[in-house]
Amino acid sequence: MFRLFFLSASMLYIGLMSLFVETSHTVVEDRHIFVYNGLATFLGIGFNTIPLHAAWYLLRVKKDRTGAGIMLMVIPLFVFLILPQYFLERVEVSATQLKHRREPPHTRFNADIAFTDVLSGIELHYQNGKRGYRLFLKNGRTLELPANTVLTAAADTVTAQLQAHHIPMTKEVVRQEEN
DSSP: OHHHHHHHHHHHHHHHHTTSOOEEEEEETTEEEEEEOHHHHHHHHHTTHHHHHHHHHHHHTSOOHHHHHHHHHHHHHHHHHTTHHHHHOEEEEOSSEEEEEOOTTOGGGOEEEEGGGEEEEEEEEETTSOEEEEEEETTSOEEEEOOOHHHHHHHHHHHHHHHHTTOOEEEEEEOGGGO
């Protein structure tokens, strides 16, 4: 019964989180900056109340020290694996370049891309609503910007800049099996 309540509480909290806008769009001079907002960070940190209350229940009511310890171990795991995303993921778009930053271990997708270096690109539309890009550069390299929440929020601005620079773009719908 505990597992059912824990799973239900987790799913309800994730559902609650999905009701709110998680990104902010700030314009500083000619740069558009997209990041996670404070509410997303607060809700992300607040998710830790579920394993904390579960640990309390297991320890006080069920007298299960092992289960409580496992629930308490989830909190630092969340802090080190999930929380950096809220602080490190960002997209900056200016008239001349696109800056894309991800949290570790996804730093291989970090890129500073001058629009003059882009030959063509593909805008990737995923069935879950997220958008990503595959950009082909004039030097023969291909840059993959995988779909994430912040890049999806910036997608209209990125596409507008790519069109302003007359960069040919195609759209590709990525089915769920291909992820």
